[in-house]
Amino acid sequence: MSKMRNKAIEILKANWRDGYTVPSKNLYPYQWKWDSGFIAIGLAHFDQKMAEREVETLLNAQWINGFIPHIVFHKVSDTYFPGPNFHRADLHPLANKEYPSTGMTQPPVLGFTLERMHEIAKDKKESLQFIKNNIDRVYKNHQYFYNNRDPKDEGLVYIYHNWESGTDNSPLWDPIFETIDAPVYNFERRDTSIIDPSERPTKREYDYYLHIIDIAKEHNYNDAKIAEFSPFLVQDPLFNSMLIKSNSALISLYKMIGGNEDKIEQLEQWQEKSITSFNRKLYDKDLGAYIHYDLRNDKPIRMVSSSSFSPLYAGIPNKDQAEALVRTMMDKFGGEDMYLCASFDPSTDKFNPKKYWRGPVWINLNWMLYHGLLDYGFNDLAQRVKSDSIEILEKVGFYEYFDPRKSIYKGDVKGYGGSDFSWSAALFLDLTEN
Incomplete structure (x- = not known):
């Protein structure tokens, strides 16, 4: 185990870029929002200052309205498409002028x-000071979501692009794409020149991805206009x-800091509304799982994925719901030949064990699932x-995603996607801390 831990640290140091960590060299040469969060947790196990810089660098790219983009383009690179010139986040009047980024x-x-x-930190006083200096920026990001991404005032925020979900090409989105008349784009993919195309989204899927961005650009990334016109709008x-898990964390941290009663009260109000609506609208009793809701077409997406179990991590289900989730997980995902937890x-028949979010195991979802099940x-x-x-x-080794079928792990088998993948290394460090 110590050899693996040393390798994980080596990967994180190699992927460090003077203030932030790339997810995987060449394939993902920029800073990604949720990657940075998971990576910072791993960095904290051997270098608290690196972890703090990772978070601070991401927060420095925050927009005036509290929005934090999903990619920050710190340097020019020709190994990733679409880059800053396609996204044109600068069209939004409140975009960060210093840091080129996406508008999602x-x-x-x-x-x-x-x-x-903070739990990992050896110097709790220094860690708490860092949190004091930065927590309000994280709170402002939550405030952005509830003020701009909740058109029905339900306490449930929308995403307007599948990339915002993090689960890019999940079969969950197939029925939505069937309703969209996307043009055929002429562009050069970069990822498929680095990685086996059979492990990546298709060219036609990219047409949908780019089309949704173009619609957002037409409206200068205005959230109200996106809520009105985007063909992709999902809870x-x-x-x-x-978001709910992070609300809970902010409440705990603000109480530790002292004061900030107004922010704590607001967070608690958001929590109550969010969790009530979540269980009312997104829990499917017949499936024994949480599902997505298609706001644009006003109907539930009744499919089960690893995302269906993520509410365990946020303390959302009651005891009966949690037991139902576990039964569903074991019935559908827990076969003898299967590693937990497949992403779909x-x-x-939509399950594909090697194609990105259409079936492979992802360490970040497993990390959340592990903690949720313990709770x-x-x-x-x-x-x-x-x-x-x-x-x-x-x-x-530390790949991006993995085949869930145990039987294929014979001979010279590799993982899928990017190699030396940062959050796989970082969350391994956290899972094996003791």
Whole structure:
């Protein structure tokens, strides 16, 4: 295990770029929002200052309205498309003028990132001072979501692009794309020249991705206009779970700091409304799982993915719901030949064990699932998720995503996507801290 931990630290140091960490050299040459949160947790285990700089660099790219973009383009690179010239985040009047970025976001991880960094920190006083200096910026990001991404005032925020979900090409989005008449774009992919195309989204899927961005650009990334006109508008249980988990973390941290009663009260109000709406609208009793809601077409997306179990991490389900989630997970995802937890329902014909978010195991979702299961007292299952994650990493190394089928791990097998992947290394450090 010590050899693996040393390798994980080596990867994180190699991917460090003077203030931030790239997810994977060449394939992802910039700073990604939710990656940075998970990476900072890993960095905190061997260098608290690096972890703090990771978070601070991301926060420095925050917009005037509290928005934090999903990619910050710190340097010019020709290995990634679409870059800053396509995204044109500067069209928004409140965009950050210093840091070129995208005009979309990703799951809000920084609240629970700060909390976990403080738990890890050896110098608690210094750590708390860092949190004092930065927590209001994270709060402002949450304020942005509730003020600008909740058109029905439900306490559930929308995403307007599948990239905002983090689960880019999930089969969840297929029914939505079927309703969109996207043009055929002429562009040069960079990812498929680095990685096997069979592991990546298709060219046609990219047409949809670019078309949704173009619509947002037409409206200068105005949230109200996007809510009115974007063909993709979804309430995502994974995204909202991370927001709710981060709300909870901010409440705890503000209480530790002292004062800030107004912010604590506001966070508690958001929590109450969010969790009530979450269970009312996104819990599907027949499926025994949380599902996505398509706001544009006003209907639930009744499919089960690893995102369906993420509310465990945020303390959203009641006891009966949590037990139902576990039954569903084991029935659909927990077969003898399967590592937990595949990113999409293996019992369906849409499951693809090697194609990005259409089936592979991802360490960040497993990390959340592990902690959520522990919180609800499912200790044996939590340990299985942890041991499955570690076993895969030990077999093939720190890749981006992994085949969930145990039977294929014979001979010279590798993981999928980017190699020396930062959050796989970072969360391995956190999972194996003891």
